[in-house]
Amino acid sequence: MxxxxxxxxxxxxxxxxxxxxxxxxxxxxxxxxxxxxxxxxxxxxxxxxxxxxxxxxxxxxxxxxxxxxxxxxxxxxxxxxxxxxxxxxxxxxxxxxxxxxxxxxxxxxxxxxxxxxxxxxxxxxxxxxxxxxxxxxxxxxxxxxxxxxxxxxxxxxxxxxxxxxxxxxEDHGLSALYDMSILGIMWGVLNGFLQGAALLGTANVKATTFAPLARTAINVTTDYVSAYAQQIDEGNYPATDATVAVHRGGMEHLLHESDALGVNTELPKLFLDLAERAAADGHANDSYAALINQFRKRAV
Missing domain, CATH: 3.40.50.720 (NAD(P)-binding Rossmann-like Domain)
Structure with missing residues (x-):
């Protein structure tokens, strides 16, 4: 043989x-x-x-x-x-x-x-x-x-x-649950990139020109994950970087910029809606991780 x-x-x-x-x-x-x-x-x-x-x-x-x-x-x-x-x-x-x-x-x-x-x-x-x-x-x-x-x-x-x-x-469903959770991250990142590419496109900036800075932003954002994960597990959301109120202000700018330039506003509206609901629930001065409570609720 x-x-x-x-x-x-x-x-x-x-x-x-x-x-x-x-x-x-x-x-x-x-x-x-x-x-x-x-x-x-x-x-x-x-x-x-x-x-x-x-x-x-x-x-x-x-x-x-x-x-x-x-x-x-x-x-x-x-x-x-x-x-x-x-x-x-x-x-x-x-x-x-x-x-x-x-x-x-x-x-x-x-x-x-x-x-x-x-x-x-x-x-x-x-x-x-x-x-x-x-x-x-x-x-x-x-x-x-x-x-x-x-x-x-x-x-x-x-x-x-x-x-x-x-x-x-041993839970047979856990791999699928991880898969769905990871796909949500993928689509969230890609949709954010597409929103940005559409905005810059109004100034004739090519997506390939935007891509290196977009990758930098994505890499920086990953640093938040570990810190926010600990806050979520502990149920405590100290604003060591920026408060929900500060994020909400930036979201308002993104919404207005998109609207003024004729770019789709659905994603910025979703961001702002979630932040406003978190603020209304008493989390205006907490970190962005406090929005987990909005994701834990069924949509109205």
């Missing part, structure tokens, strides 16, 4: 169901690290290059599931997960199902109960990376659910990220 064959034989077989951009990247990473990899996709042609590199193309979802002790599914949504796996649920018995399909925490917990009915160990995961980053230090993957199943397959899962394999908790 060759060295490469011996290496593959010593590694856990993995099945990947779903070969979209992310699923394809996952399968490629397992394959590149010597794991016998079985793949299935509704459009079989998406597996051609993987098969050329040594993957096995299953002729059905059932045979794909039965090929490996670790079954990874990464498809468009949970409806697709159930449509594919529910008809072959009995084949999941005794196997670990890792679901890397984006979901809410409620959906993840429901899926865990569904998998338990088939006697399958269930892990839910969240991928904090673009497909091209899978297998590198730029990828972080979060896992929650069966700790025993994670420990069994931890070495296998580490091939998906050089440094970012993070097990969170």
């Amino acid at each position: 060759s060295t490469s064959s011996a290496s593959s034989a010593s590694r856990t077989p993995v099945t990947v169901v779903g070969l979209g951009l992310m699923g394809h990247a996952l399968a490629a990473a397992f394959l590149a690290n010597g794991h016998p990899t079985t793949v299935w996709n509704r459009s079989a042609a998406k597996a051609d290059d993987l098969v050329a590199d040594g993957a096995t193309l299953a002729d059905s979802v059932k045979s794909a599931v039965e090929a490996s002790p670790l079954v990874v599914v990464c498809v468009s949504d949970y409806d697709a997960v159930y449509a594919l796996l529910d008809p072959v649920g009995s084949s999941l018995a005794g196997r670990t199902l890792l679901n890397l399909t984006t979901s809410s925490s409620t959906q993840a917990r429901e899926a865990a109960r569904w998998a338990a009915d088939f006697d399958s160990s269930y892990l839910d995961g969240a991928i904090l990376a673009l497909p091209q980053a899978i297998g590198t230090a730029d990828a972080t993957l979060l896992y929650s659910g069966s700790k025993a199943a994670f420990e069994v397959h931890q070495a296998t899962l580490q091939v998906l990220s050089e440094t970012g394999t993070v097990y969170l908790d």
